[in-house]
Amino acid sequence: MNIVLSVRQFLNDMRRQKLRTAMTMFGIFWGTCAIVLLFAFGKGLTEAQMKSQKGMGENILIVWPGITAKEFNGLPRGRRIRPTDDDVRFLKQNAQTLAHISPENGRHMTLKYGRQTHRRFVDGVWPEYCIMRNIIPQFGSRFINEPDLQNRRRVIFLGDILAGDLFGDSVSAAVGKRILVNSMPFTVIGIMKSKEQNNSYRGRDNRTAYIPNTTYQAMFSERHSDDFVAQHKPQFTGEIARQEIFRILGEKYRFDPTDEEALAVWDTTEGFAFLKTFFMAFSSFLVGIGFATLITGAIGVTNIMNVVLEERTKEIGIKMALGARKSTILWQFIFETLLITGVGGVLGFAFAYGVISVVPMLNLEEFIGIPTIDGWGAIMMSCLLGLVGLTAGIFPARRAANLQPVQALKLF
Amino acid sequence: MSAIMDMKQIRKVYQTGKVTFEALRGIDIQVERGESVAVVGPSGSGKSTLMNLMGCLDVLTSGEYKLDGELVNTLTSNQLADIRNKKVGFVFQAFNLLPYATAYENIEIPLLFARVTGRKRRQRVTELLARVGLADKAANKPTEMSGGEMQRVAIARALANDPEIILADEPTGNLDSASGGEIVKLFNELWKQGKTIIIITHDASIAGQTQRIIRLKDGAVDGNGDLR
């Protein structure tokens, strides 16, 4: 059948069925819009969450002292296990599963620069702490290094917000300045590049100050650290890394390596995996809603095509009497449904795209991330729409094509 | 010369719910090539039913129907569609033009199904429009034409692929006598050009112009098939 006539017939049908066509197209339009928007926002949100979760670092284990809950080799339970810096160093040299490790020792201290005085958390750490926690020094500054640690230097690295609090407008000139930490002079060596982080166990990194752990211990004559942070190698799971830590330290402190209470461990990967699953489920849920809307639209299309079929039975009969084959009738119907879904779908997609392009201007990135559609999403959406159109069209089309010419003509 | 249509013991049974109705009860009809035949009979005698079977618009219940030597019962739906497209041309009482299409486009339809392309198709449509005296109405839609003009478009459309057989079911039924007369004149010309013409009619003067009259009564042929 020639295209011009098909399109003419389509337009003619649609004119006679204005409201119904409009509503059906709207159904498809809305369904497409909903899917695309929900998908895009779900993705943006997930990515934003992932990014800020990464602010805590990837593959991170945090280990605190604990109290044994099992007897071991004639030793009673209830013994306190407190790893020292030497133990952390020992782990660094011997644990196969770990990439980086650093003790952490911290408390609130008074930081003073000029007239600004703030009570903030100061953390004593090793140089590799910044690698694990994705702490990146701003241009021209640096994190604590090995000589700082060995010489117990009085140097300090500031979280970006803390630096702003202390230095205000002159924050760019902060490096090299002296500040007072609990009345002791410290030299600022670096400021953190701002990062997103939604997860912490003692304050966000951007409000924290870091000093060499050795300096910290000298200041307070402490031998034990509060905890240590370890980053396991990506090829191992957090659980395997935990087991190795328990085995090595269990040997030294003579506790049962299966005694989960001997050390308190937070495996942040676990939470990360959970978050990933959660957001995947969340996105699927959103897409599911959009899909349901689309299905409703598709049922509308089937409905309208059934009405069209009823109205057009006579025309089908005429065409058959003039030599139209079944397939010709079939394709004409499918063509029309595809056209309805196509127009509705394209409009829905365009609208959703418009919304998505406007969103970044609203400065809501921190809360909802940046909604995005990728090429694959678009292709999948088109296929889905095509499928919906085809399924919606095929049943009325087959009904039409299987009529006997004379039934369609109602000649009697 | 062999008959172009050969029907033996044709029966057509309609089933409406639990009620069955035998519209044709064992009909034998032969139509020779180039013949002109009128089918007459009272309302409900089965004339249209017979015509639909002849033109492969419907399937028979039992019997044997050979069209141009081919046993119709055994053909596929595509083969039947091609017969309707090329071998027979239909003219209906109700014209049955597509309402949204112009005269030109209506005539074009069978050519589209036959995949006649481009200039050939345009030429053929123009030729047919002239043939039925409607060259100036090419762009008119059915609502913009008189009954006689619509029926002439329908005839042009029936002739599109130059079929051997023209089947007309009360072609003048909806027309006044003047335009009806023009239609009959057209059929006579076509017959003279060698087409086989079968017309259902209630009009004795039209039936009188054909070579042969078949009279149906209660689904059977009344008499020996030629009551002239």
Ligand SMILES: Nc1ncnc2c1ncn2[C@@H]1O[C@H](COP(=O)(O)OP(=O)(O)OP(=O)(O)O)[C@@H](O)[C@H]1O
């Ligand atoms: N689809 C059908 N289902 C049931 N009965 C039918 C059907 N089509 C026709 N009939 C019956 O078959 C009989 C013959 O119908 P047909 O249309 O062939 O009559 P006709 O001779 O053409 O009459 P008319 O001159 O009024 O057009 C009628 O009694 C009619 O009721």
Ligand SMILES: [Mg+2]
């Ligand atoms: Mg009839």
